[in-house]
Amino acid sequence: MSTIEYENLKYKVKTRIYKVDSSFGPGVARIMELVKETGNLSKAYRTMGLSSSKGWKIIKRAEEDLGFALIESITGGSGGGKSRLTEEGELFLEKYSNFTKDLEIQCEKLFYKHFYNH
């Protein structure tokens, strides 16, 4: 079989973590990162171009599938209306982020190995 020189090929990798439903992926992770940064869930949805109902749905789906809450509201006090990650949510996001970062490194290596022979 002949060889071929590929020009400007790119790769993209997406990982989901779940129990039954394929529930936790880049979308929920990004919402959580934004909540962590800003404490503002509505703003996170807006930044991602999601309606509140759509955003809420994908978070709920992940929480129900994983079996623990990811995001909680901070009620009362002057910070009313703010949100934050739960302790389990923060830990899970950290694991997911580290996992996807490590995987990205491997993916880049393997991509060059298989498509560019180096």
Next chain:
Amino acid sequence: MSTIEYENLKYKVKTRIYKVDSSFGPGVARIMELVKETGNLSKAYRTMGLSSSKGWKIIKRAEEDLGFALIESITGGSGGGKSRLTEEGELFLEKYSNFTKDLEIQCEKLFYKHFYNH
């Protein structure tokens, strides 16, 4: 931060290879594998629950983005109506399959490392 024991977590990884459009992923690869096995494009679509127009569209999109044909019809002779992979298509599918297999191995390792600490 406390640790948490996750039960029955699973992971899923999807990779796409492309130039501009995010065009080549598990769907096109599966169509190509089925064509390789059976020589029958319509049957490949049916097996995957795709309409011919939808199936054709995702192949065309990948071919246009990558810049070469993936599948060709075998015209004439008693095998009329059959399809096969082009030489470039076969080579690309092989690279994609090997790449995703290697990545799957790394993914499993990293998944257990990050979510189960072993």
